[in-house]
Amino acid sequence: MPQNKQIQLDNRPDGEAVVGNFKLLISDTPALRDGQVLVRHHFLSLDPYMRGRMNDSKSYAVPQELGQTMGGGTVGEVLESKNAKFAAGDKVVGMGGWQEYSVVDADQPGALRKVDTTHIPLSAYLGAVGMPGVTAWYGLVKIIEPKAGETMVVSAATGAVGSAFAALSKARGCRTVGIAGGPDKCKYAVDELGFDACIDYKLHKDAASLSKALKEACPKGIDGYFENVGGMVLDAVLTRMNAFGRIALCGMIAGYDGTPMPLTYPALLLVNRLKVQGFIVSEHMEVWPEALKELGTLVATGKLKPRESIAQGIEAAPEAFLGLLKGKNFGKQLVKLI
Amino acid sequence: MPQNKQIQLDNRPDGEAVVGNFKLLISDTPALRDGQVLVRHHFLSLDPYMRGRMNDSKSYAVPQELGQTMGGGTVGEVLESKNAKFAAGDKVVGMGGWQEYSVVDADQPGALRKVDTTHIPLSAYLGAVGMPGVTAWYGLVKIIEPKAGETMVVSAATGAVGSAFAALSKARGCRTVGIAGGPDKCKYAVDELGFDACIDYKLHKDAASLSKALKEACPKGIDGYFENVGGMVLDAVLTRMNAFGRIALCGMIAGYDGTPMPLTYPALLLVNRLKVQGFIVSEHMEVWPEALKELGTLVATGKLKPRESIAQGIEAAPEAFLGLLKGKNFGKQLVKLI
Numbered sequence: 155m156p157q158n159k160q161i162q163l164d165n166r167p168d169g170e171a172v173v174g175n176f177k178l179l180i181s182d183t184p185a186l187r188d189g190q191v192l193v194r195h196h197f198l199s200l201d202p203y204m205r206g207r208m209n210d211s212k213s214y215a216v217p218q219e220l221g222q223t224m225g226g227g228t229v230g231e232v233l234e235s236k237n238a239k240f241a242a243g244d245k246v247v248g249m250g251g252w253q254e255y256s257v258v259d260a261d262q263p264g265a266l267r268k269v270d271t272t273h274i275p276l277s278a279y280l281g282a283v284g285m286p287g288v289t290a291w292y293g294l295v296k297i298i299e300p301k302a303g304e305t306m307v308v309s310a311a312t313g314a315v316g317s318a319f320a321a322l323s324k325a326r327g328c329r330t331v332g333i334a335g336g337p338d339k340c341k342y343a344v345d346e347l348g349f350d351a352c353i354d355y356k357l358h359k360d361a362a363s364l365s366k367a368l369k370e371a372c373p374k375g376i377d378g379y380f381e382n383v384g385g386m387v388l389d390a391v392l393t394r395m396n397a398f399g400r401i402a403l404c405g406m407i408a409g410y411d412g413t414p415m416p417l418t419y420p421a422l423l424l425v426n427r428l429k430v431q432g433f434i435v436s437e438h439m440e441v442w443p444e445a446l447k448e449l450g451t452l453v454a455t456g457k458l459k460p461r462e463s464i465a466q467g468i469e470a471a472p473e474a475f476l477g478l479l480k481g482k483n484f485g486k487q488l489v490k491l492i
Numbered sequence: 493m494p495q496n497k498q499i500q501l502d503n504r505p506d507g508e509a510v511v512g513n514f515k516l517l518i519s520d521t522p523a524l525r526d527g528q529v530l531v532r533h534h535f536l537s538l539d540p541y542m543r544g545r546m547n548d549s550k551s552y553a554v555p556q557e558l559g560q561t562m563g564g565g566t567v568g569e570v571l572e573s574k575n576a577k578f579a580a581g582d583k584v585v586g587m588g589g590w591q592e593y594s595v596v597d598a599d600q601p602g603a604l605r606k607v608d609t610t611h612i613p614l615s616a617y618l619g620a621v622g623m624p625g626v627t628a629w630y631g632l633v634k635i636i637e638p639k640a641g642e643t644m645v646v647s648a649a650t651g652a653v654g655s656a657f658a659a660l661s662k663a664r665g666c667r668t669v670g671i672a673g674g675p676d677k678c679k680y681a682v683d684e685l686g687f688d689a690c691i692d693y694k695l696h697k698d699a700a701s702l703s704k705a706l707k708e709a710c711p712k713g714i715d716g717y718f719e720n721v722g723g724m725v726l727d728a729v730l731t732r733m734n735a736f737g738r739i740a741l742c743g744m745i746a747g748y749d750g751t752p753m754p755l756t757y758p759a760l761l762l763v764n765r766l767k768v769q770g771f772i773v774s775e776h777m778e779v780w781p782e783a784l785k786e787l788g789t790l791v792a793t794g795k796l797k798p799r800e801s802i803a804q805g806i807e808a809a810p811e812a813f814l815g816l817l818k819g820k821n822f823g824k825q826l827v828k829l830i
Contacts, residue, residue, distance in 0.1 A: 416754035424770035432762035
């Protein structure tokens with residue numbers, strides 16, 4: 155059996171997460187038992203929710219245990235199988251974690267899924283045609299419920315969720331405005347992802363200034379907002395929401411370090427009769443088939459061309475992950491493991 | 493025609509509202525034109541939303557104009573009618589404003605409605621069987637959507653909305669916990685209004701302390717919250733909400749003076765996948781018949797016995813209103829005008 159490099163959580167962050175919270179281990183992959191499959195990972199997905207799991211505090215996710223391999227989505231190829239449903243060479247998506255190989259009890263529901271790479275690249279199953287894509291789909295379709303002609307806004311616009319959100323929102327006839335950090339990301343959002351406009355939040359020192367920029371980009375106000383960030387951005391968006399607007403709360407990256415991020419004017423929720431709803435896409439498995447079908451078609455037909463930031467080798471995962479939390483990535487953050 | 497005393501908005505509050513914002517005027521009631529009805533008001537309703545209208549800033553309600561009679565709900569008796577649908581002696585509910593008499597264009601939809609006082613006292617049409625009752629009904633039934641066995645919490649528990657909420661929530665098999673100010677109100681909430689428990693927020697200096705009290709009163713956590721207050725109370729309740737909890741935002745009295753009331757931990761909305769929704773009951777007229785039917789039955793059968801705070805005479809309205817904003821009332825605040 156091949157040797158396996160893996161990254162474990164060694165200790166919990168005290169405030170900001172640092173490289174020292176992780177440690178690298180090398181071990182042999184165990185021999186397969188009946189029903190198991192050995193998968194060689196081609197890509198590991200890095201996602202903001204992982205930061206929440208590094209804390210021991212109450213969160214929607216079970217805390218990552220110390221001394222265990224960090225959890226995470228992976229795509230790869232079956233090397234060896236003792237399960238009738240999988241054969242060597244199958245391309246698969248699963249939750250293999252921060253490591254090069256995983257041994258999977260493939261009869262467990264949802265543990266491993268075969269995917270077709272004829273028209274869709276394997277890595278897309280970790281992004282646009284995977285959890286981030288379905289996250290965008292659920293927030294837009296099930297919480298925001300957009301109508302043609304309305305204005306939709308998404309923060310972290312060039313990320314995996316934001317880029318899928320743009321394609322889905324445009325397909326529904328909505329004006330679609332992004333918020334991202336830096337001129338390169340904003341240009342990319344408009345030129346490649348189909349956003350009607352994109353605001354560089356780094357040009358704005360406070361919510362009032364960002365609010366003015368939103369007014370220009372959203373002349374008819376904002377009807378739907380997909381929240382990936384929290385803090386100042388949410389404060390600014392709230393000042394531009396139209397009556398009966400809907401906000402899907404998916405991530406609040408800025409708050410994972412334990413710094414409270416107050417919402418300055420919650421009274422606006424009442425004044426404008428807004429709906430705000432938090433969700434976690436893994437609790438809504440019933441929508442995945444419908445969502446993946448639409449997302450797969452968008453990718454296969456070239457209407458959704460998400461960008462990827464790729465780090466090389468499992469040793470690079472901690473630095474890449476910390477960069478993601480600071481917005482250093484540009485598009486879906488992956489680690490290439492082959 | 494009789495002389496009419498009325499209270500106008502003379503100038504807008506600079507921060508806290510004061511008696512000097514109002515002025516008393518005496519005028520003759522005008523002669524009736526065709527289609528009009530002269531109503532003598534028996535009771536005027538005082539409600540927190542009126543404070544929002546005193547500001548000139550953007551709000552859900554159109555600002556109250558300076559030099560005009562303060563708006564407000566009234567019940568009374570028709571004295572004289574030039575409208576075929578109304579006759580002298582009819583008991584009616586309408587939006588007569590802060591005055592003793594009103595002349596109503598009774599053909600306008602919703603301007604004046606006849607009510608039956610056989611089993612329901614006239615004043616109840618301003619409270620439990622009126623706008624506050626329907627407000628409680630809408631928030632509970634349409635936003636919170638309670639299930640039997642769940643735990644519901646309401647702030648301003650002994651007010652017109654809170655008392656109706658308790659009766660409606662108990663009728664649906666929910667543990668029902670109130671938050672109110674002072675031992676008298678809390679005792680009354682449990683003894684007379686049917687609350688399972690009531691917390692005196694004045695005993696708690698911060699959200700952490702109030703959160704502990706909520707944990708005791710709601711051992712299974714909170715599934716639905718009807719928000720009348722905002723600020724510290726909302727912060728505390730958020731820490732006790734169960735996953736998939738629902739919050740109906742109806743009032744944020746503490747914020748009307750222009751003091752921002754930040755929400756300290758909005759990330760809890762995501763962590764617990766909560767839904768928060770603001771609403772104004774007057775925008776949902778379609779539910780009024782169903783809601784009033786249930787509320788009328790609860791009052792007529794003695795299952796909802798709301799308390800009233802009654803000020804005497806139109807001259808007393810400003811003081812009574814300012815007291816309401818500070819929680820000095822005990823039950824539905826009315827002004828008796830006969």
